[in-house]
Amino acid sequence: MLSERTIQIVKSTAPVLQTYGKDITARFYETLFRDHPALLNIFNQTNQKAGRQPTALANTVYAAALHIDQLETLLPVVKQIGHKHRSIGVKAEHYPIVGEYLLRAIKDVLKDDATEDILQAWEEAYGVIASIFIQVEQDMYEEAQNQTGGWEGYRDFYVDKVVRETPEVTSFYVKPSDHQPLATFLPGQYVSVKLSVPHETYTHIRQYSLSDAPGKDYYRITVKRETGIEEGIVSTYLHDQVKEGDILPLSAPAGDFVYEANPEKPVVFISSGIGITPVVSMLKHLVHEHPSQKLTHIHAVRNSEHYALKREMNDLGQSVRLYVAYSQPTVSDYEQNDFQLEGRMNEDVLNQWIEDKDATYYVCGSESFMKSILSSLKALGVKEESVHYEFFGPKMSTV
Template sequence: MITESQKDLVKATVPVLRESGVALTSYFYNRMLTNNPDLKETFNMGHQRSGAQAQALAGAVLAYAENIDDPSVLAPVIELIAHKHVSLNIQAPDYNIVGENLLHSISEVLKISMDDPLIEAWGVAYGQLADVFINAEKALYEQHQQTKGSWLGWRQFKIAKKDVESEEITSFYLAPVDGGDLPKYEAGQYISVRVFVEDLGLKQPRQYTLSNSPQSDYLRISVKREDEKGELAGGWVSSTLHSLPEGAEIEVSAPTGNFFLIDPNKRNVFISGGVGLTPMVAMLNQLITQDMPQPVTFIHACRSGLVHAMKKHIQAHQAKFPRLSTFTAYEFPQPSDVLGQDYDVAGRLDLASMDNALLPQDADYYLCGPMPFMAEQQKALIARGIPVENIHSEAFGTGGVKLS
């Protein structure tokens, strides 16, 4: 149990963490991965090189220090990260490795002895936080064990089919090599995939939202090709996936995540930007299987029709279900878009100017896309009087990026 004096020591590091937290966590990751090179196949090296991983951890460490008196306020973040850890098969012993390297990093960066009371205080604080994560993840692992068709760790899948959705996005239909059952997951959840990256000589993981409602014989992800390797998170994994032929095998973790359709019997509004439409399509498909019990609004923003994935899929649903309303914003419409009249507005999405019928007060709202996009849409919804508790966002980590 952490003492009040130890809490005070941890809180005293808050100014340092605000000023130099990223430098500390960058040092920590370099130390840990140097001492434990096998972990390079657990952590996404693209996030390491871009600094996204260090930024996310720095934010989490700072939040814990600031809320050491009442860590319960961090429950939503802990739940989010626990799902990420389970998708990467993080186990309890891994926390010992992280703790040892974190404490030594604090000692070495701050130039204080490992016997200093501050290191002891952070050791106790870290131990308590690790126990919280271990217990949360244990419950998720047990849930997977009790779910028919689910599994623990990595399972071999083959790419059964590739379907080009736009100039940038391709859907991958993944079938289990063992031919076994697949679990019933929640529309909006994600999987981790792990592939061998030639440039690194390593297996690399990346998390991708499942872009369809549960199917009996395949999982589907729709992946944006990101050719910049290292600077943009996922570049190595996405470019490797796009280069693989049908029939190639990859490793996949079981579906997980805490962003999913909450109430199919309520009015729902889906707002997405770019490849953020993938969980929205999965949720819409789930509602289609239930004959769409309530009206749905599907709002999407992207650069142009050239990169608008699954457009025909949505249009086909709209033709069949009058309760489905759509609205599309193309920031830079192409001549073919103008001729086809395939969008509603040119320019950035502006919820303030939209018809009230498309944005009802009593609906649940789901947002997914780049962090600035989601922040802008949430602000606009609140300005329209939508209760904040009715707005649900797909957060890709504490810093707005996937933690893998």
């Protein structure tokens, strides 16, 4: 329990954190990695260089300050972050280090405005917040390890099959190298892949959705080749270097963007580009487990040449109502007439395609796509609690 004085001091710093939060977290990561470079083996270095992770951490710290007297309201976010931390290997012993460098960063940026009272209040508050994360993540570690076929840390998988889906998307089918049982997963979850890329000083970890239904003797990840020099380090290595028989270390499945069973209610999936990967897992699972459930999938992509897993979606047949929007259809697309919209989705289009607004929604794609879709759904009167979403970018993290 935090004292009332501590709560008031921390809440009073919220406006300052809103203004200087990113400066503080940028300073935090700078000094943390300078003094503890081995942590670069855990953190996504691309997100650091692009400034995305400092922004995510700044948002998290600001939210903690606002809700320090009602930390239970942050539990959904804590669990989301906890999945990421468990997946990449953040441990309890990392939290004191993080706390030390976060307080240093607050002092460095705010200078004399960071009084002893403020620093002491934040030290106390951080201790309480860290203990919540540690407990949540410990439960996740135990669950991942103790389930049938589960494991701790990273487990070696061999690449059983490589399938080129589109010019820029490839699927990798992997099986455990020890030939022991394989843990199941919830449709929509992801795994972390840990790679030692030639000429790179530190290991790289990336999360990829499991793109097939659970219950197989393999996992499948479907990876888009990123075009940026930094962004493409891992995806380029996977596309150009990894072949059948190679070994990929994977952590146990994680993530909370998963189908929440309610067979009585219609489900609408809305995705764009590579955001289709967790959706395919959920749809294939639902068609098998709940064949009578009313399912709709709305997908936006450049054209059929870039439509990853298109054949598998079409194979679902009459079980799923499919709507496809191509932003740049090819001549062949016009000839085949297998799409419903040329251009980008908007509120009017969604209003036509969604028959039952009182459905459960799962939305996945780029950040700009997500913002547009979520805004449109809100305008259509869809309840916020009915919408689940995941954007393919850095997941918020406290460390």
